Amino acid sequence: MSNNVKEARLAKSITQEDLAKSVGATRQTIGLIENGKYNPSLHLCISIAKRLDKTLDDLFWED
Amino acid sequence: MSNNVKEARLAKSITQEDLAKSVGATRQTIGLIENGKYNPSLHLCISIAKRLDKTLDDLFWED
């Protein structure tokens, strides 16, 4: 259930609300995803990855 | 909206129903995903990728 969204976002020095707005989501949704309490949709994951200059594997793949 | 699930599944020579059962989904859901008519959840994408020995980027990332 864990991921690297928070680290990638902080590396960009943007806020949860900034990220949320730029991907068409809400701050709450971003917060829940970062805390691993959500099972987000693929499209939202892709939007987040693109905004943070990462790929799906970078953010959501654990081996 | 497109992806590489169908190609990866056929490379394994398994059916939609086989894939569905092994990831805890239904045949219909797999079919809709393969035809790009769905926005699946991240967890389902991960399950599918693992079953097909692929990563998220392999199946769902287009650059």
Next chain:
DNA sequence: ATTGAATGCAATATATATGTTGCATTTGGT
């Protein structure tokens, strides 16, 4: 100490992913 921004958290409402059932169509083998 105080203020405001950033985040966490909870309750409720809405949109949509997914399941269920059933039937039609396609496809591969005989």
Next chain:
DNA sequence: ACCAAATGCAACATATATATTGCATTCAAT
């Protein structure tokens, strides 16, 4: 041509992702 398996498709029901609102908490700056 025939048959069975695989797939597509549609209607409806259910589960859950996401939005909305509001409030509490943390934390950096003043």
